[in-house]
Amino acid sequence: MVPVQGCHTPVPMCPHGVTDSVPKLALGAALLNVRIPVLLGQLVNVVSRCARGHVPTYLREVRRPALRLLAVYCLQGLLTFGYIALLARVGEQVAGNMRKALFSALLRQEVAFFDATRTGQLVARLTSDVQEFKSSFKLVISQGLRSGTQTAGCFVSLYLLSPKLTGLLLVTLPVLVSAGAFIGAFLRSLSRQAQEQVAKATVVADEALGNVRTVRAFAMEEQQAGLFRAEVDRAGRLSEQLGLGIAAFQGLSNLALNGIVLGTIFVGGSLMAGDELSPGDLMSFLVASQTVQRSLANISILMGQVVRGLSAGARVFELLRLEPLVPLQGGISIPAHSLRGHISFNHVSFSYPTRPGYRVLEDFSLTLPPCQTVAIVGPSGGGKSTVAALLERFYEPTAGTITLDGHDIASLDPSWLRGQVIGFISQEPVLFGTTIMENIRFGKPGASDAEVFEAARLANADGFIRTFPEGYNTIVGERGTALSGGQKQRIAIARALLKDPAVLILDEATSALDARAERAVQEALDRAAAGRTVLLIAHRLSTIQAAHLIAVLAQGRVAEAGTHEQLLRQGGLYAELIRRQTKDGS
Numbered sequence: 001m002v003p004v005q006g007c008h009t010p011v012p013m014c015p016h017g018v019t020d021s022v023p024k025l026a027l028g029a030a031l032l033n034v035r036i037p038v039l040l041g042q043l044v045n046v047v048s049r050c051a052r053g054h055v056p057t058y059l060r061e062v063r064r065p066a067l068r069l070l071a072v073y074c075l076q077g078l079l080t081f082g083y084i085a086l087l088a089r090v091g092e093q094v095a096g097n098m099r100k101a102l103f104s105a106l107l108r109q110e111v112a113f114f115d116a117t118r119t120g121q122l123v124a125r126l127t128s129d130v131q132e133f134k135s136s137f138k139l140v141i142s143q144g145l146r147s148g149t150q151t152a153g154c155f156v157s158l159y160l161l162s163p164k165l166t167g168l169l170l171v172t173l174p175v176l177v178s179a180g181a182f183i184g185a186f187l188r189s190l191s192r193q194a195q196e197q198v199a200k201a202t203v204v205a206d207e208a209l210g211n212v213r214t215v216r217a218f219a220m221e222e223q224q225a226g227l228f229r230a231e232v233d234r235a236g237r238l239s240e241q242l243g244l245g246i247a248a249f250q251g252l253s254n255l256a257l258n259g260i261v262l263g264t265i266f267v268g269g270s271l272m273a274g275d276e277l278s279p280g281d282l283m284s285f286l287v288a289s290q291t292v293q294r295s296l297a298n299i300s301i302l303m304g305q306v307v308r309g310l311s312a313g314a315r316v317f318e319l320l321r322l323e324p325l326v327p328l329q330g331g332i333s334i335p336a337h338s339l340r341g342h343i344s345f346n347h348v349s350f351s352y353p354t355r356p357g358y359r360v361l362e363d364f365s366l367t368l369p370p371c372q373t374v375a376i377v378g379p380s381g382g383g384k385s386t387v388a389a390l391l392e393r394f395y396e397p398t399a400g401t402i403t404l405d406g407h408d409i410a411s412l413d414p415s416w417l418r419g420q421v422i423g424f425i426s427q428e429p430v431l432f433g434t435t436i437m438e439n440i441r442f443g444k445p446g447a448s449d450a451e452v453f454e455a456a457r458l459a460n461a462d463g464f465i466r467t468f469p470e471g472y473n474t475i476v477g478e479r480g481t482a483l484s485g486g487q488k489q490r491i492a493i494a495r496a497l498l499k500d501p502a503v504l505i506l507d508e509a510t511s512a513l514d515a516r517a518e519r520a521v522q523e524a525l526d527r528a529a530a531g532r533t534v535l536l537i538a539h540r541l542s543t544i545q546a547a548h549l550i551a552v553l554a555q556g557r558v559a560e561a562g563t564h565e566q567l568l569r570q571g572g573l574y575a576e577l578i579r580r581q582t583k584d585g586s
């Protein structure tokens with residue numbers, strides 16, 4: 001017995017060191033911003049003094065404050081460049097690491113998880129939620145830190161400059177900021193509606209373009225175009241309303257900001273007349289109060305973004321923490337030389353997790369002796385494919401056990417079981433949009449070209465592949481659309497054979513083919529079955545007559561089992577199925 005350790009390497013989300021430098025730089029830039037109005041005020045005081053007649057000393061007097069201000073401007077520019085550049089790097093690394101970790105976490109989940117979750121939702125977690133989280137992360141560090149420090153620092157400066165003017169500002173600003181936050185929230189909700197409407201239009205286009213053959217076959221082009229037009233028009237109307245709202249908001253905020261400037265000059269002028277304020281102090285006050293207004297507006301926008309970012313992050317982290325019920329790896333494996341391929345279903349009962357009240361299998365028992373073909377037949381929806389899914393350990397039985405050479409498959413390493421023991425050829429073979437070579441190699445990633453050719457020959461596929469101009473390098477198109485059903489089936493057979501599995505599951509592998517294609521596929525399957533334990537799931541009774549054992553599945557259990565002749569003689573369910581199919585055929 002070879003124990004295999006389950007493992008997955010956690011991806012670090014944040015690169016250390018770099019992350020620490022970003023807040024320091026942002027804080028430095030913000031503190032300098034607080035200093036700027038004071039330096040500006042000093043400069044204005046010198047300028048206004050000189051303007052009153054001390055012209056000869058102007059250059060000498062102005063040099064010191066001007067150079068100090070210039071140095072602060074340069075340093076602030078440098079710090080701003082530093083933290084924004086670093087933040088971009090950190091943000092991208094965090095988002096990339098989150099995506100990688102999330103994708104690995106999703107691929108680890110059991111099949112039942114995918115039954116219960118829509119693929120579109122998972123793709124949204126991977127794309128827009130990670131994006132949203134990254135944006136808020138960046139905004140909180142850059143804008144949040146900056147705006148918070150600036151607001152606090154500038155308020156201190158304002159108070160030191162003129163407590164009276166600051167008192168006035170403290171009365172007006174909260175009113176204006178609250179009004180701005182209220183209108184901003186309304187505009188954001190309008191913007192969300194407009195985005196959702198654009199997404200609805202995209203879904204219509206995506207469905208129509210993705211299923212263009214069905215649209216063409218039903219001559220539904222005009223109807224689909226009409227649907228798309230309606231959704232796009234609705235999105236356009238919402239965006240126009242949003243534009244109108246933004247225009248009004250901009251106009252009103254300009255009015256408010258200019259009003260504050262005018263008010264400050266008006267009140268400041270009277271304080272200057274009473275010698276309570278110098279022109280430089282008034283200038284400092286104006287600049288600092290503008291900085292406070294900008295910072296407060298930024299913080300109110302930031303709040304909405306933070307809430308969205310946190311909820312997007314929570315959705316992603318919830319998935320990241322999710323542990324699959326059946327881990328991908330871990331457990332024992334049977335050494336190749338003692339693997340026989342004897343499979344036994346012992347009193348297995350099963351309900352799908354998404355439909356717990358509905359028993360698909362009930363006390364199902366069946367033995368597949370090594371190197372023999374066992375076929376399962378029965379009415380559609382009777383649970384035949386479910387038997388195959390349980391053997392692959394896509395799901396766990398609710399009761400009973402399934403054994404391979406006497407070992408409960410629950411104790412075996414699932415990735416060894418799926419990767420090396422079982423070859424699975426499903427009803428609808430799924431190919432990836434790459435070359436035929438890569439599609440076959442999917443069965444055994446390290447396989448040489450010669451092994452791929454051999455598997456294709458066994459699967460009756462080598463001949464038709466070589467007739468293509470590009471041969472094995474032919475791209476099969478998205479989901480294999482550039483190939484016929486029979487060709488896809490044979491590539492899927494080659495893919496399954498490449499790992500030389502001890503057990504082969506054939507799930508109605510020939511059901512969708514015409515007679516000629518079926519013959520080519522059947523030949524390949526017969527060749528593939530030799531020397532392996534085969535579980536054959538078929539509707540076409542003609543394809544299973546040579547099986548060593550035929551089990552008829554009814555009401556979730558094996559109702560009768562035997563060879564074709566035995567079952568015919570018995571005159572039970574199987575004989576009835578054969579009689580009905582012959583009648584339908586004639």
Ligand SMILES: Nc1ncnc2c1ncn2[C@@H]1O[C@H](COP(=O)(O)OP(=O)(O)OP(=O)(O)O)[C@@H](O)[C@H]1O
Pocket residue numbers: 115352354355360378379380381382383384385386387539
């Ligand atoms: N992922 C799933 N989640 C919930 N129920 C499922 C799922 N897959 C299948 N079922 C249900 O389980 C029952 C058995 O389905 P299964 O596909 O095993 O039948 P089948 O005998 O292979 O049918 P067919 O011959 O038509 O393919 C059906 O009632 C089906 O609706």
